[in-house]
Amino acid sequence: MAKRRLSQQQKKRIEAAQSAYRHSDNHQQGLVVSHQGGRILVELEPGILIDCKIKSNLGSIVCGDKVAIEAGTNEEHRVMAILPRENLLQRVDGFGQVRAVAANITQLLICLAVSPEPNLFLLDQYLLSAEQQGIEAVILINKIDLLPSTTDPFEIYSIYQPLGYDIICTSVETDQGMTEFRQRLIGQLSVLSGVSGVGKSSLTSYLLPNETIKIANISEANEEGRHTTRTSRLYHLTGGGELIDTPGVRGFSPFVDGARPLAHGFREMLEASGGCRFHNCQHLDEPNCAVIDGVSKGKITASRYQNYLKMLSQEKSS
Ligand SMILES: Nc1nc2c(ncn2[C@@H]2O[C@H](COP(=O)(O)OP(=O)(O)OP(=O)(O)O)[C@@H](O)[C@H]2O)c(=O)[nH]1
Ligand SMILES: [Mg+2]
Ligand SMILES: [Zn+2]
Secondary structure, three states: OOOOOHHHHHHHHHHHHHHHHOOOOOOOOOOOOEEEEEEEEEEEEEEEEEEEEEEOOOOOEEOOOOEEEEOOOHHHHHEEEOOOOEEEEEEOOOOOOOOEEEEEOOOEEEEOOOOOOOOOOHHHHHHHHHHHHHHHHEEEEOOHHHHHOOOOHHHHHHOOOOOEEEEEEEOOOOOOHHHOOOOOOOOOEEEOOOOOOHHHHHHHHHHOOOOOOOOOOOHHHHOOOOOOOOOOOOOOOOOEEEEEOOOOOOOOOOOOOOOOHHHHOHHHHHHHHHOOOOOOOOOOOOOHOOOOHHOOOOOOOOHHHHHHHHHHHHHOOO
16 A cells, blocks of 8 residues: 655654654653554553554554654544654565664564575675664574475575674574574564564564464465464563564565665675775776675675675666
8 A cells, every 4th residue: 555655845744743742741652562554552661552543644653663642532542753763674565665664673683494495685685774774683594493405504604604694593393592592682672574484473472472473384384475474563572672573575675775885785895895996886897896806706705796786786777
């Protein structure tokens, strides 16, 4: 459903109204734990959740947003303003529309699995998004109990560990990696992303055995295109920290901010680019390009460079 575009003037008016509201005493503040249709579930304090409507024209409100709410008549509450965000994770849907996913997060958990087979182009898009937003990224490889298979986790290790990314192999079946995973979440607001069927809700449910979280059953999981989780939901973890489980919607890809040089989202290319002859080198076919040199010498992984080129051509054609 395409949202109506707002003019600059309308945006300014809405922002001014929100700003005035944030500074008034006439409201309570809360944390958005879910947003479904026109209803928002807001937590006022631990364990106290209220169902709210939204004042029109506020734009997207997502899990992790802090909002100002007002009690109306009939005990009905309305979200009146979104408090300023630290960051906003976005993705692009199958129609090219940018959609907000979660706000104020400190950590992006990119969930891959032994099955379905990992897509390293998607992984590089997620890593790029995280780099652009200044959010810590962690790579999870779930269903490790299904090894041996055609997926080779060591390939993922060999490419991404030298770049400084943490990788955790997990299994909700055998508990492997779950202690490390749990520890990694303490004190963080983490969002679990990845394609449908990798086990995001299973991991969430493992940590929150008292919550009812829908997980695909085995036969559903084998059906192509089955999406079990329909809306994102924020959960508090008993050991401290919050976790947002998101739906692995098909045809979605992470949002890449084309206004910034793409190569800055590839750590090894950013580092190498200091040695390029031109400061605005795109690392395509320019002379004395340190990135291309790094690829030919095997210092930069060719698959990462190919994914960079693919993203660059997608950005140019959009
Ligand atoms: N063998 C094995 N199966 C797992 C593991 N984790 C999840 N599964 C199975 O994988 C299937 C998909 O799990 P979900 O947790 O629903 O996957 P999801 O990523 O939340 O999927 P969406 O909500 O559609 O995005 C289910 O049948 C799970 O039982 C694991 O560690 N090992
Ligand atoms: Mg799910
Ligand atoms: Zn270059």
